[in-house]
Amino acid sequence: DWNSGNVIAEQIERIREQVGDARVISALSGGVDSAVSTALVHKAIGDQLTAVFVDHGLLRKGEREQVEQDYVESTGVRLITVDAADTFLGHLQGVTDPEEKRKIIGREFIRAFEKVQLDLVAEAKASGGAPVKFLVQGTLYPDVVESGGGAGTANIKSHHNVGGLPDDLDFELIEPLRALFKDEVRAIGRELGIPEAIVGRQPFPGPGLGIRIIGEVTADRLEILREADAIAREELTKAGLDQEIWQCPVVLLADVRSVGVQGDGRTYGHPIVLRPVSSEDAMTADWTRLPYDVLSKISNRITNGVRDVNRVVLDVTSKPPGTIEWE
Numbered sequence: 001d002w003n004s005g006n007v008i009a010e011q012i013e014r015i016r017e018q019v020g021d022a023r024v025i026s027a028l029s030g031g032v033d034s035a036v037s038t039a040l041v042h043k044a045i046g047d048q049l050t051a052v053f054v055d056h057g058l059l060r061k062g063e064r065e066q067v068e069q070d071y072v073e074s075t076g077v078r079l080i081t082v083d084a085a086d087t088f089l090g091h092l093q094g095v096t097d098p099e100e101k102r103k104i105i106g107r108e109f110i111r112a113f114e115k116v117q118l119d120l121v122a123e124a125k126a127s128g129g130a131p132v133k134f135l136v137q138g139t140l141y142p143d144v145v146e147s148g149g150g151a152g153t154a155n156i157k158s159h160h161n162v163g164g165l166p167d168d169l170d171f172e173l174i175e176p177l178r179a180l181f182k183d184e185v186r187a188i189g190r191e192l193g194i195p196e197a198i199v200g201r202q203p204f205p206g207p208g209l210g211i212r213i214i215g216e217v218t219a220d221r222l223e224i225l226r227e228a229d230a231i232a233r234e235e236l237t238k239a240g241l242d243q244e245i246w247q248c249p250v251v252l253l254a255d256v257r258s259v260g261v262q263g264d265g266r267t268y269g270h271p272i273v274l275r276p277v278s279s280e281d282a283m284t285a286d287w288t289r290l291p292y293d294v295l296s297k298i299s300n301r302i303t304n305g306v307r308d309v310n311r312v313v314l315d316v317t318s319k320p321p322g323t324i325e326w327e
């Protein structure tokens, strides 16, 4: 029967065998799968592994710190953070089409990551150290099935953050989670001591807040959405609803304004949409019937505390016909 300790021991042995004394790179996204696969590989080969975290500036409040401080502290992983927020924002300027946003974010992510890969390869060569030959990927069993992939298949869904590799970065993949389901991955993550905030995290799309701002993505709008999202998450957690909800996108309708009143002044601000959904696998979803008092608290705190927001609305659409994300 299944036991996370056994799986860890087994994987450590396999990883050591596969890697030898070569060096390995892993991309951290802040999500569960990359966090656990990276920690597992680190447990096996220590500082032969370098983890790379691309901050695209589209993260939620506190997420970068969670990775840079809490995750690094609990695992001992050696981490390089790439500060790419300005680059991403520059490329997103004037872009409103959802698919175009996704393409730009995906492309820039790969660019930023490959730059680090090439640097690390060059560094290893220059120092005469062991070559960098492997890339860690947090592929899970459902991903393998979905892609119909056999052993060694690169299996990269269009959803995923890391795209196909160019020839000069022809790395071999390490996929220690290939036989596992999400709940098993979480169990392993806990066994490895990864903080609950990361291991228990709800799904968050690779393009991040970039696809939760309806309209152009700007630094100013990101700041507004980040605050509203932090409030919603805090209240949902406080109410003990994290397990009940699959995820709750918080969306800024940046091109919509409505009239409001605050104090003795008229306001003309933006609406924030709450999109709480219940789901088994994100293929279909129902809107979550959140308690009124929780909704009320979130609404009050957002409209009182977040500048330029004067209205909070609730999305009561199932999937289908609505997708979970708005873009």
Ligand code: XMP
Residues within 6 Å of the ligand: 102, 159, 160, 161, 203, 204, 205, 206, 207, 247, 282, 283, 319, 322, 323, 324, 325, 326, 327
């Ligand atoms: P939709 O909006 O298609 O979302 O109902 C289904 C699930 O996928 C997540 N999602 C993404 N995840 N990159 C990701 O890593 C993406 O581009 C992306 N788009 C949507 C979404 O949050 C939901 O869990």
